[in-house]
Amino acid sequence: MLINELSKRTGVSIHTLRYYENLGLISGAVDETVTTNRYKNYGEDALERVEIIREGKEAGFTLAEIKKMLESWYSGTLTPEEQLKTMDKKIAEVENRIRKLKDVKKLLVRMRKEIGKGEC
Amino acid sequence: MLINELSKRTGVSIHTLRYYENLGLISGAVDETVTTNRYKNYGEDALERVEIIREGKEAGFTLAEIKKMLESWYSGTLTPEEQLKTMDKKIAEVENRIRKLKDVKKLLVRMRKEIGKGEC
DNA sequence: TTAAAGTATAGAGTATAGTCTATACTTTAA
DNA sequence: TTAAAGTATAGACTATACTCTATACTTTAA
Structure with a gap:
């Protein structure tokens, strides 16, 4: 196309x-x-x-990081072990971001609860 | 300080x-x-x-968005109802981002599983 | 067949979020 | 008391991720 x-x-x-x-x-x-x-x-x-x-x-990955992922995924030059390592790293990064977002959510929920009772 | x-x-x-x-x-x-x-x-x-x-x-909020949150939080000009509305909106946005990240994680896990067996 | 629409390349411009430099004045410690 | 360190302002510079414009050539539909 x-x-x-x-x-x-x-x-x-x-x-x-x-x-x-x-x-x-x-x-x-x-x-x-x-x-x-x-x-x-x-x-x-x-x-x-x-x-x-x-x-x-x-x-939350940059285009440069995404490029590396695509290269390792499509290139065929990496061994399956290297591919696995790349993916595991990226999965861990995503999990980390999810954890951080959950913290942020907690903070927001805490802020929300304080509305109405007392001041901040 | x-x-x-x-x-x-x-x-x-x-x-x-x-x-x-x-x-x-x-x-x-x-x-x-x-x-x-x-x-x-x-x-x-x-x-x-x-x-x-x-x-x-x-x-994942921009500084402009964070500014609005801080203003609504600290200004005192908003009614508690408006503050609640602001917070609810932001909480929903964070939840949405968490959902999206979980999708991304699923994609990565799927890609990871395909390594080794067959090609992509 | 020609005007409109599509494609390619190069480069300029924009928005976001910094990061650094220059200049000038103030404080502090030897 | 003066050299070093800290503070303030303005503006230049950088990186990322687009977004748009100009120019030129090609395809397509009326």
Whole structure:
């Protein structure tokens, strides 16, 4: 698919997709048998990658970190052991963020309880 | 306390504290009885405010959002009902972020499971 | 066939959240 | 008393993640 379709199917703007491509998070392939243009074609994997980017951002990872995850995931250069290590690290980071968010929630609930009775 | 002490007790750099002060997230009071300088004095509440800023950032709120929370919390201009509404909204947002992070964790665990058996 | 829409590249501009530097004045300790 | 350390303000600079504009070429539909 071309970038327009990728944009529509992911809900991510063409500008942002090109930004991701420049950073190396996704990549389209130019069909060399076509001589009239250099349009880039994206496969189904691009949809998956954009989804991983979205989730990664939600988890608080930077694009640089997400790039590393994608590389270790798709490259094939890492051994399964290295892949496992990468994933375990990321899972631990997400768990850590969940823990911190739960603390924040506790703080907010505590603040909420103090409303009405006395002042802060 | 002066900014140096506030920085040491919070672990936040003087530069960053001044940045927060410029944005209106914290504020020191100049002692007008002192005529030789315009040094700013921060009370214990400043420590609390910096802690809330830290937690808020961890929860994924922007400084602008945190400012609103601090204002509604400390201003005294809001009615308890309005304060409750603000807090409920923020608590719901944090819960939402926790839910999303749990989804991300699920995705990562799924990816992890696929390592070793077959390819991705 | 030509005007509109799509694609590519490069680079400028924006928002957020700092971080650092320069300058000037004040306080403090040797 | 003076050199070092602290404080204040303004503004420049950085990094991240976009977002937009200009330019040029290609495809497509009327």
